[in-house]
Amino acid sequence: MTTTTLSPAPTSPPKLWSRLRRSYAFRATLQAIFTAWLVVTVTFVLIRLMPSNPVDRLVDRLMNEQNLTLEEAQAQASAMFSVNFKAPILEQYGAYLLNLIRGDLGVSISSTNTPVTEIIARFLPWTLFTVGLGLLISFVIGLLLGMMMAYWRNSLFDLVISTFASFLSSIPNYLIPILLIYVIGVQLKLIPVSQMRGAYSPTLKPGWTLEFITSILTFALMPVLTYVLSQFGHWALMMKNSTLSALGEEYVNAAHARGLSQGRILTAYVGRNASLPLVTQLAISVGAVVGGSILIEQIFQYPGIGTRLFEAILARDYPLMQGIFLIITLTTIFANLLADFLYSQLDPRVKIGG
Amino acid sequence: MPSETPIFELRGVHRSFKSGRQVIKVLQDVNLALQPREILCLVGESGCGKTTTGKIIAGMLPASSGEVLFEGRAVAGLKGEDFNAYRKAVQIVHQDPYASLNPTHNLYRTLSFPLFRHKLVKNNAEARARVLELLELVDLTPATDFIEKYPHQLSGGQRQRVAVARALTVNPRLIVADEPVSMVDVSIRVSLLNTLTRLQRQLGLTFVFITHDLAVARYFAWEGRIAVMYLGRVVEIGPAPEVTSNPQHPYTRALISSLPEPDPELTRSKQRLELRSQDIPSLLRIPSGCAFHPRCPFHVPGKCDVERPQLAPTPGASWAACHVTEAAAVRG
Amino acid sequence: MQPVLSVRNLSVEYAAARGKVKAVNNVSFDLFPAETLAIIGESGCGKTTLALALVRLLSRSARIVSGEVTFSGANGVMPFDILTLNQRQLRAYRWRNCAMVFQSALNALNPVLKVKAQVQDTARAHGERDEKKIEARALQLFKAVRLDPDRVYNAYPHELSGGMRQRVLLALGLLLDPQIVILDEPTTALDVLTQRTIIEVLKRIKQEMGFALVFISHDLSMAAELADRIVTMYAGQIVEIGPVNDVFYRPKHPYTTGLMRAVPGLHGDKADLISIPGSPPDLIAPPPGCKFAPRCPYATAICTQQEPPLEARAPNHASACHHWDQIPILRATERNGSDA
């Protein structure tokens, strides 16, 4: 029986609590949880109070398609939403929350009786993978290009990149796939675009083999390329403006006056300060990119959560729609939290600990 | 002291601001009484509360507690026409010439808005004449050159004159001037001060003149009074010549002795008042008793750091909030 | 005595929308070792541009049109003209030979780096790798400028007050023991008591380390307090240069006299101050002859035609005015012992 050695007595709870309470990370997490609860509640209310309330429309459809009686249709509908519609609203809400926490989001209509959570588990990772990779690559490219454009501003390099960046960033991101397919698929014929279906070639068995991974990457190439092309311009222009104002800051002049090398100044003095506003913007843009994935994945027939949501909308598969809607929003909230945390690491003026 | 009711009075005024969880006590128990046609200079370092006091007098900020009286009546309760009368009677002139005028209006519009709003003129012709008159009043001559101009076409000094003219449009009786000359070049600053002095005499205005520069205060308020503020409290108040040449409160004496003079031999031979510590306490943790006690060379342990001194007569002509000077006065 | 810095016919122009702004116009002066030289003037007179030119830190839109700035180091190194240095030599010159502390101290320190990192950066940029030695030197300098060494060394800039940051910059300026220190408006944003601390610290440190100090200010009282010699600038030109007492009590230029009469003091009876009429000239198309003529009570025909040369009017006291002899003495000899 091992005796558990007492770790040094933790600071007394009230003090720890007050230090924790003041810390930035704790407040940010609390804020995220509150927003998540708000989204969940509003969705609950929305589904029930909408003029053409999806639950009633589901019941009518079940009645005339499978000519069930009202009670049977309502019973089946509540089974699909895994919520009993007759119970008083508060009870329904309680059950709804409980299910949510237990991970039971009801059952999909279109792919008969498969639980919504299972569908999401199968499709969400692909979206996170492509969107995440696209965001990361475009952020890094944008950061570097932005600094170069600011440093050599009004040069040919600046002019060309700014024009190209502003053109690409103003095109709706879901139209870029069409241009990509035309240029890469039809004109250059680099990738057999029309046969690309799914996330990897069906002949392969998922596993950590090199072959499987290269297949994933080739299939993911077009969506990732779309996310990169549609966003790097936005980051580059933002970084250019931010770097230009950082270059005018007093501490940069002072650093030059102290004889610091150009490299040191550009990285630790200009770079770090100029990238701060971009990190805050990162949090906001996650939502926008995930939203765009609905169309982008659909054009490439890429099996992400976006395509699934689109199909759920067309099929009026309400439980699946509600489930995906919640998960996407909660993922965005989580991503915002991550970006907030990353920001507090970069900017000492925002305190983390107590 | 003339027995006329004071035009403006602050009795036991406190003001604090909430930032996040902390409460910052910017003003504590400020008592001031302004006689009509008097000049009072509020002097102190940044963060001493002089601007907040100015804003409370000008009606831009309510006091957290205490009484704010205009001609004997509480400002907070004024409604309708009474409030309008108070508003017209008390005007403000700001510090930054580049932010005190709306860049999208030319001088005619800036000066005519209040005239029309308060129905001081019936039509454009009358308004135009009154605006020209106001521009002449603040030495912006020939006025016809200036009336159509936009702020960006004027120098710092000229803009401040327009700000003063705007304050005069509603024939005020009290003007709060918050550092009106500190952002203007030295050579032009004096002419602006002389214009303000002439207006004060000519229109019988009461002036609350806020500045961090004791020398400017001494010049402008030569016939008036100077109130020295420190960490939200009035620590000394008295006639300007007296406060600057025979300061009583240790903080005022430290200020006067530390201030460099535009005269090499005089300033290098000045006796310095060595303070006990350099850094200024933050407004979040104001020292107990007399706020100056951690730095005061005459600190009497057990008294200065315990009991808060009230303004009381001193051996000199001014009043000071200090146990040491109070005792000296009683003995003297 | 061999000057540590001698400036000859230095001119700087800014490219502006309406044309070229002649910010510094044919300026020449010498700076002697361990001397304190005050450059005073009002906004737009070119004093900051002059200082920036001495360390070649002008903004992109500015250009040094002409002139030489010869630096002769103490340790027998051949004197060299700073304007001819390449980037690498210039980086070595900055801070090791000549350190400049900027005007707004409030964000002259990188907000995302600790003071410690910025001190080590500076030392490393000049080939000093030994962090321990640099740390010791920095802590010693922080104590000299009356700062709490350890707390400040490990703090982020936003954790320090304006006065503390100004003193950190001062200490940082002395890190590599430069021959010349240039301070641009060192105390404008500070309150009187902190300003007094910095003045006392400057006086004491200058005694100990013996560097030449150039400080730029619009505040005559600061010049009176610290300077050995004073330079008055107007419209991009030096209009007067001389020992502090001579310039204050026996000015030889109408503009300097005007400044002296426009600044209120704290003593004596109520001085009736006289302002200088008009406003500074447009530097894009400056009027011919003396730039101060339009505002000058002594101006005559010659003033608007011929530019007055900067010539000696008394032992090492020069001024650029055709009618310098008509300017009254403000005060005869030493003060006759008035109240302290």
Added chain:
Amino acid sequence: MSTLQPTVPTPAALPKLRPVAWLRPLLKHPSGAFGFFGVMFFILLSFVGPLVIPPTKANPSNQYLAPSPTNILGTDNQGKDIFTQIVYGGAPVITVALIAGLIKTAVAITLGALAAYLGGVVDRVINGVANFILTIPYLVAVTVLASFIRLNSPVLLAFLIAAFAWPVLMRTVRAQVLSLREREYIEAARALNLGTFHIIFREILPNMASYIAISMILAMTNAIYAQIALITLGLVPFSDQNWGIMIFKARTLGAINTARTAMYILAPVLAIALFQWSLVTLARSIEDVFNPRLRTGA
């Protein structure tokens, strides 16, 4: 059956634009000129074009003709002239974008100004709602809602698009009004008791004039983005021709996969892309010309 030769209206025929004071500096700015003329080109094409160019009719024998003098951009699967469809397809998209842009900008400015000027509870409530809406990915919210409501009228579509788009703009307007509110000339106006209406509409908003113009233009680009997305997803019933429907039809025909048929989908895509680009460039150059934030000395 020869199709009529499309005559592009000669510039002389256009009413002479009174050179408005702000136009001259904008046109001197290279990207300003590009942005302005780009936007004017599409607006004239969409609103004046249909008066001049006759509608095109189906003609199976002219299926997928390559671009030629008679059909500048070739024809589609029904033999209809693609260029004419582009000309007729602009107006509906731009009208909805204008309405949505106006709604969004108006809502954002009023709420932003009120939140900043009144502060207190009003500020917290408006901010709370805005932050909540911001957490939901825009397109997800719009598509889900679009599936519930029958979007038959352009105004309803515009309302849906604007409903979720105003928070970001509201926050920037609020920040700007907050900073303007502290300006000394506003405090002076309060001291002169000029009244809240005067202060907001005569003192604060005129200073934001160029900012409001920029937000309006950018609001239109967001509206076009959302509108075309909804149409390509097939969530908006086709009442008439527009660029979005062309893309939807072309996609369902798989026009993208072969070079010959590609123009049918590329034409609307490029039309939208170029129009958006002109709008964004115009907005950016107004910003550069009228309130150059970036006065960098170094």
